[in-house]
Amino acid sequence: xxxxxxxxxxxxxxxxxxxxxxxxxxxxxxxxxxxxxxxxxxxxxxxxxxxxxxxxxxxxxxxxxxxxxxxxxxxxxxxxxxxxxxxxxxxxxxxxxxxxxxxxxxxxxxxxxxxxxxxxxxxxxxxxxxxxxxxxxxxxxxxxxxxxxxxxxxxxxxxxxxxxxxxxxxxxxxxxxxxxxxxxxxxxxxxxxxxxxxxxxxxxxxxxxxxxxxxxxxxxxxxxxxxxxxxxxxxxxxxxxxxxxxxxxxxxxxxxxxxxxxxxxxxxxxxxxxxxxxxxxxxxxxxxxxxxxxxxxxxxxxxxxxxxxxxxxxxxxxxxxxxx
Amino acid sequence: xxxxxxxxxxxxxxxxxxxxxxxxxxxxxxxxxxxxxxxxxxxxxxxxxxxxxxxxxxxxxxxxxxxxxxxxxxxxxxxxxxxxxxxxxxxxxxxxxxxxxxxxxxxxxxxxxxxxxxxxxxxxxxxxxxxxxxxxxxxxxxxxxxxxxxxxxxxxxxxxxxxxxxxxxxxxxxxxxxxxxxxxxxxxxxxxxxxxxxxxxxxxxxxxxxxxxxxxxxxxxxxxxxxxxxxxxxxxxxxxxxxxxxxxxxxxxxxxxxxxxxxxxxxxxxxxxxxxxxxxxxxxxxxxxxxxxxxxxxxxxxxxxxxxxxxxxxxxxxxxxxxx
Numbered sequence: 038x039x040x041x042x043x044x045x046x047x048x049x050x051x052x053x054x055x056x057x058x059x060x061x062x063x064x065x066x067x068x069x070x071x072x073x074x075x076x077x078x079x080x081x082x083x084x085x086x087x088x089x090x091x092x093x094x095x096x097x098x099x100x101x102x103x104x105x106x107x108x109x110x111x112x113x114x115x116x117x118x119x120x121x122x123x124x125x126x127x128x129x130x131x132x133x134x135x136x137x138x139x140x141x142x143x144x145x146x147x148x149x150x151x152x153x154x155x156x157x158x159x160x161x162x163x164x165x166x167x168x169x170x171x172x173x174x175x176x177x178x179x180x181x182x183x184x185x186x187x188x189x190x191x192x193x194x195x196x197x198x199x200x201x202x203x204x205x206x207x208x209x210x211x212x213x214x215x216x217x218x219x220x221x222x223x224x225x226x227x228x229x230x231x232x233x234x235x236x237x238x239x240x241x242x243x244x245x246x247x248x249x250x251x252x253x254x255x256x257x258x259x260x261x262x263x264x265x266x267x268x269x270x271x272x273x274x275x276x277x278x279x280x281x282x283x284x285x286x287x288x289x290x291x292x293x294x295x296x297x298x299x300x301x302x303x304x305x306x307x308x309x310x311x312x313x314x315x316x317x318x319x320x321x322x323x324x325x326x327x328x329x330x331x332x333x334x335x336x337x338x339x340x341x342x343x344x345x346x347x348x349x350x351x352x353x354x355x356x357x358x359x360x361x
Numbered sequence: 362x363x364x365x366x367x368x369x370x371x372x373x374x375x376x377x378x379x380x381x382x383x384x385x386x387x388x389x390x391x392x393x394x395x396x397x398x399x400x401x402x403x404x405x406x407x408x409x410x411x412x413x414x415x416x417x418x419x420x421x422x423x424x425x426x427x428x429x430x431x432x433x434x435x436x437x438x439x440x441x442x443x444x445x446x447x448x449x450x451x452x453x454x455x456x457x458x459x460x461x462x463x464x465x466x467x468x469x470x471x472x473x474x475x476x477x478x479x480x481x482x483x484x485x486x487x488x489x490x491x492x493x494x495x496x497x498x499x500x501x502x503x504x505x506x507x508x509x510x511x512x513x514x515x516x517x518x519x520x521x522x523x524x525x526x527x528x529x530x531x532x533x534x535x536x537x538x539x540x541x542x543x544x545x546x547x548x549x550x551x552x553x554x555x556x557x558x559x560x561x562x563x564x565x566x567x568x569x570x571x572x573x574x575x576x577x578x579x580x581x582x583x584x585x586x587x588x589x590x591x592x593x594x595x596x597x598x599x600x601x602x603x604x605x606x607x608x609x610x611x612x613x614x615x616x617x618x619x620x621x622x623x624x625x626x627x628x629x630x631x632x633x634x635x636x637x638x639x640x641x642x643x644x645x646x647x648x649x650x651x652x653x654x655x656x657x658x659x660x661x662x663x664x665x666x667x668x669x670x671x672x673x674x675x676x677x678x679x680x681x682x683x684x685x
Contacts, residue, residue, distance in 0.1 A: 174624045174659055181628030221580075224600050224622065256545075258582035259601050276548050277583050298548065300498045304505030335498055 039084055039216075040333035041074035044340050048073055057102040061091050067137035072144055077340055078347045082149045082212070083141065085205065087134070089155025089216060090163060092201040093194070095130040096123050098164065106168065113167035115179060120190045123164075126200040134201070138208035149212060151251070152205030156217035157194040157235040158228075164190070173222050180231050191235040199242040206246045214251040214273070215239055220264070221256025221275075228260050233267050240268030251294055255332055261286035276331030281322035292325030299330045302342045309342070313349050328354075363408055363540075364657035365398035368664050372397055381426040385415050391461035396468055401664055402671045406473045406536070407465065409529065411458070413479025413540060414487060416525040417518070419454040420447050422488065430492065437491035439503060444514045447488075450524040458525070462532035473536060475575070476529030480541035481518040481559040482552075488514070497546050504555050515559040523566040530570045538575040538597070539563055544588070545580025552584050557591050564592030575618055579656055585610035600655030605646035616649030623654045626666045633666070637673050652678075 042048035048070060052060060060066050070086040090108045094100055099111040114120060128135065141150055162176045163169070170176070180187045202213045215236065220228060240250050252264050253273025265272050265287035272287040274280060276298035283293050301312050320326030328350045334343065366372035372394060376384060384390050394410040414432045418424055423435040438444060452459065465474055487493070489500045504511045526537050539560065544552060564574050576588050577597025589596050589611035596611040598604060600622035607617050625636050644650030652674045658667065 172624060172659055174627060174661065177622070177624035178627035181625070181632045221601070224603070226603075227622075256580050256601075259606075277545070277580075279548070279550075282583075298501070298551075300496060300501035301505065303498060303502035308505045335496055337498065 038074065038078075038080065038330050038334050038343065039214075041078070041080075041343065042070055042086065042334075043336040044334050044338040044343070045073055045077060046340075047077075057088055057104075058091070058094060061087050062133045064133050064137040064140055067133070068140040068144060071137075071141055071150070074343075075145070075148060078344045079351075080347055082151050083145055084151045084214065085134075085138065085141070085153045085210065087153050089159060089218070091134070092126055092131060092154065092197050093123070093160055093164065095201075096126045096197050098123060100163075108163045108168060110164055110167045113175075114164040114190060115175070115186075116183075117186055117189065119164075120186060120193060123190075123193050123197065125193075126197040128200070128204050128207075131201060131204055135204050135208045138205055138210055142209035150210050152202055152210035152213040152248075154198045154201050154205075154213070154215055154239075156215050156220070156232075156239070156252075156254075157191040157198060158220055158223070158232040159216070159218045160194045160198070161187075161190050162219050164194075173219060177227075180227070184231070187231060188235075191232070192238070195235040195238040199239045202239065202243060203246070206243065206248050210248065212249040212251060213243060214253060215269075217252070217254040217264075220254035220260055221258075223260070225259050225263055228263050233263055236264075236267040244268070249292075251327070253294065262288060265291050271325065271327060273329070274331065280316065280319035280326065284320075284323035287323075290324060292327065293320060293323040294327040294329050295320075296329070296331035297346070299332050299335050299338070302335070302338045302346070306345070309346065310349060313346060314353065317350065317353055362398065362402075362404065362654050362658050362667065365402070365404075365667065366394055366410065366658075367660040368658050368662040368667070369397055369401060370664075371401075381412060381428075382415070382418060385411050386457045388457050388461040388464055391457070392464040392468060395461075395465055395474070398667075399469070399472060402668045403675075404671055406475050407469055408475045408538065409458075409462065409465070409477045409534070411477050413483060413542070415458070416450055416455060416478065416521050417447070417484055417488065419525075420450045420521050422447060424487075432487045433492045434488055434490075437499075438488040438514060439499070439510075440507075441510055441513065443488075444510065444517060447514075447517050447521065449517075450521045452524070452528050452531075455525060455528055459528050459532045462529055462534055466533035474534050476526055476534035476537040476572075478522045478526050478529075478537070478539055478563075480539050480544070480556075480563070480576075480578075481515040481522060482544055482547070482556040483540070483542045484518045484522070485511070485514050486543050488518075497543060501551075504551070508555070511555060512559075515556070516562070519559040519562040523563045526563065526567060527570070530567065530572050534572065536573040536575060537567060538577060539593075541576070541578040541588075544578035544584055545582075547584070549583050549587055552587055557587055560588075560591040568592070573616075575651070577618065586612060589615050595649065595651060597653070598655065604640060604643035604650065608644075608647035611647075614648060616651065617644060617647040618651040618653050619644075620653070620655035621670070623656050623659050623662070626659070626662045626670070630669070633670065634673060637670060638677065641674065641677055 251271040252269035274283040274295040575595040576593035595616040598607040598619040
């Protein structure tokens with residue numbers, strides 16, 4: 038469960054005096070924060086504590102993560118000169134992630150670690166807008182108005198992302214998640230024209246590593262087919278699309294991940310339990326199903342409820358008749 | 362085009378010293394603001410200048426519209442006592458809307474006026490959360506945890522909305538739009554269980570008036586079928602779902618409205634024109650098509666571009682071979 042830390046008092050305590058980017062660059066802290074939800078909830082995999090802008094910052098972009106706002110970019114990128122400011126990423130630029138993952142793999146033992154990176158479109162949106170945007174107006178303006186600049190920017194971001202994930206796999210990550218938070222802002226036609234080739238470059242670049250590649254976005258009802266085609270082994274699905282419907286869309290042989298509505302945790306237990314059972318049942322339509330929320334954990338979530346959900350999923354899938 | 366005013370200097374000038382709710386309650390101002398985009402762009406219909414919280418405020422809820430934030434409710438509604446604070450709406454409570462529409466109909470002549478109201482779910486979300494919310498966590502918590510309170514709240518909101526739209530039709534509105542901004546936050550199952558009956562109550566309550574009923578939400582790829590079933594004659598579609606796909610989903614005999622991406626206006630003209638042609642072509646799959654943006658006009662839109670888009674649509678649909 039992504040962002041599970043936000044709901045944990047032990048996470049808030051660790052982060053009290055450490056800004057987000059600083060935390061992402063401190064291997065012992067990354068290790069501890071990544072382990073916290075595993076210890077608490079007994080989930081079957083850990084997901085690397087990081088932020089999607091970490092590799093972009095390591096590639097020379099002056100940015101900060103403002104609490105309550107998100108990434109803020111000092112000088113937005115809107116032309117060729119801006120694209121040039123993004124240098125190639127070398128493993129040395131992100132040695133802290135290599136170190137964190139080596140620590141983690143030792144600590145986790147048999148529990149797999151899922152690596153993590155933002156996808157080119159979402160990274161580009163932050164860089165073009167200068168921060169979070171609801172409309173992505175400047176991003177789309179660049180896409181439509183200067184497609185050569187747009188593709189140059191995304192090609193460079195794809196290289197950076199690919200290198201960042203290669204470092205994670207080399208250090209021991211057992212799977213990777215390519216996270217395209219904002220892809221759902223696009224029509225399928227725009228996604229295919231302006232985004233898919235770049236995400237596909239990242240995902241196909243990892244094909245030789247043999248690790249499963251998870252690709253996730255929010256509000257992607259119309260994009261699931263294309264996101265599968267981008268080269269994912271597992272397509273993450275938000276709660277808006279039932280998993281049996283999603284399984285048909287993502288294409289033969291691909292697994293699905295999801296998709297309990299994160300707000301379900303505020304319901305009484307019988308409602309939660311019924312929803313967990315529904316998600317598990319719908320997930321059986323796919324050749325594989327990674328049970329998860331349909332989006333990140335909401336900060337006001339009671340950790341005890343997450344622990345109970347994990348136990349319920351384990352009970353349903355471990356026994357006879359359950360899904361392995 | 363909804364919220365066309367936001368991009369007009371003449372609108373900004375009129376609103377400079379008048380808060381949003383005050384503007385909505387001043388018939389001469391409502392009339393003038395509603396007419397501005399018609400004069401500027403030569404569109405085929407006017408849409409009433411209002412805000413979705415206007416009838417809720419008229420029904421006794423203490424709220425304000427904070428610039429840059431949205432509606433802020435002094436005392437959120439989360440229990441039966443809260444629901445009781447919403448009184449029934451009488452025509453006298455919204456006489457300013459009756460008056461504004463009578464003025465407008467005189468001024469508009471042959472140009473039809475589209476009435477406007479927020480749908481029960483979106484109104485309920487503002488009332489339960491106390492303001493805008495990205496996650497609707499408290500709203501869903503009430504839905505799942507206290508369904509009786511939830512349904513009582515939405516039933517009351519449906520009555521208020523129905524009365525508000527009846528006043529608009531009596532005063533001369535030629536069509537109505539029921540606007541469910543946030544419906545896209547729900548799965549189809551939740552929409553059908555918690556929302557559809559209440560929206561259907563509003564829409565079916567207007568069946569006898571003979572005016573076309575438009576129903577619109579954002580991010581509704583998975584909900585279009587259900588929103589058609591709620592009793593719409595026209596289903597508004599955002600830019601994520603192509604209109605030919607939407608036409609199949611909304612069900613036989615229903616028209617579609619939309620769906621140019623509002624960010625397209627920032628593209629060079631040839632790109633805009635190609636998109637306008639695509640939207641018109643895809644719209645031919647439905648028995649009727651109201652050309653529109655797929656969401657509200659973005660404030661930074663150049664008005665000249667909107668005027669040119671309207672002219673382009675007129676040129677494409679007026680001549681031989683065009684769509685009437």
